[in-house]
């Protein structure tokens with residue numbers, strides 16, 4: 001059990017006093033600070049350089065009004081944001097989220113996590129995140145386009161291929177990236193790699209849609225390998241039914257595992273035969289339908305639907321939370337433990353609460369945090385930037401091989417960093433220390449900026 005060192009404890013207390021309302025951001029900082037404690041105790045340079053005080057302050061926070069006309073010609077107003085968190089390792093890089101729950105606190109937590117995640121990939125990318133409280137559900141294509149164009153009309157002046165490169169996240173997929181890119185191109189009068197997740201015939205990378213879920217599965221496979229096992233033959237529960245969940249289902253199935261749940265805000269489905277074949281394609285249709293529900297799957301394939309419940313009560317060997325933050329709480333962790341789950345691998349960003357992580361680890365469940373396990377998405381975004389600079393598209397095999405190598409390297413970084421500080425097998429400590437070291441060293445080298 002780690003206890004928090006005096007230096008991070010003091011910086012955290014100060015943050016809590018100054019921004020007590022930023023609950024999600026404070027939750028993310030607390031998790032990182034706790035696991036950095038052994039590294040901070042071992043070397044006073046981080047304190048004398050005031051790295052923690054600096055690393056919790058975003059370099060720049062942009063907030064703006066987004067006005068757009070709906071199909072009935074009425075004015076609508078949303079809030080847009082971009083948090084440019086840290087550029088020590090490269091241009092700001094991270095997704096855009098369109099969801100009614102989007103707030104500055106939520107985007108600060110995501111930008112903070114992104115900074116360490118991007119560092120773990122080994123690609124030159126800083127950390128950022130943005131988005132809007134816009135609700136895309138139920139909106140027509142034309143409304144989505146008008147919203148994206150209005151959003152980009154402000155954002156374009158703050159981004160660029162060497163400055164800040166946004167991508168997708170919840171509620172932002174290929175269609176939205178297309179509209180955002182079109183407006184960026186028009187306003188900047190440049191055709192550049194300023195966004196990732198682009199269409200294949202206009203600068204996108206092969207496998208970017210699959211990358212996050214494939215990477216999560218590769219990471220899980222590395223964890224299992226340490227115990228002489230693999231995904232093959234394992235029963236797997238997944239939450240969410242979006243981009244990340246889809247990639248996990250595809251790869252787990254391909255490797256011979258069986259995914260038995262999917263979830264949405266309306267509840268979860270339990271498919272004991274496994275989500276495979278045409279059912280995986282059906283996930284895409286469900287997502288594109290614009291309905292906020294996973295229930296249609298139960299009707300289509302005649303399986304059970306559990307209204308307003310989470311999938312964590314279903315017995316499994318491996319659980320992949322892939323929907324949204326704080327969707328796996330202490331009581332859920334307890335159910336997973338009692339039902340014999342051995343691995344929890346985060347596809348979403350911070351889906352597991354700090355209390356639930358502690359309970360899982362205390363029970364000997366192998367737990368991988370999102371900033372390590374889901375880094376494959378942004379890693380392939382980094383490869384998309386490299387392809388754009390080269391002006392050439394790589395084959396799917398080349399992208400997949402690079403993704404696989406990067407996920408193996410991140411796994412090794414986590415295992416070695418944890419062991420170096422006497423915390424063998426603790427992926428949270430390994431990921432946080434591994435990512436932090438790269439960012440902190442670059443900040444020290446670059447001086448008082």
Ligand code: NDP
Nearest residue numbers: 169170171240241242243244264265292323348349374377
């Ligand atoms: P999508 O918009 O494709 O999917 C999000 C999914 O979660 C949807 O199925 C959504 O349903 C569902 N969902 C939303 N709220 C809840 C809830 N309360 N309970 C259950 N399900 C819910 O987003 P992504 O798949 O891209 O993102 C999922 C997670 O993965 C996020 O945490 C994101 O930050 C993270 N991530 C994404 C990456 C990417 O490359 N896209 C990379 C790394 C991490 P609905 O839309 O109906 O609300």
Ligand code: 2IT
Nearest residue numbers: 094095167169377378381
């Ligand atoms: O959370 C994430 O890592 C993403 N949404 C992907 C970010 C990116 O820039 O590809």
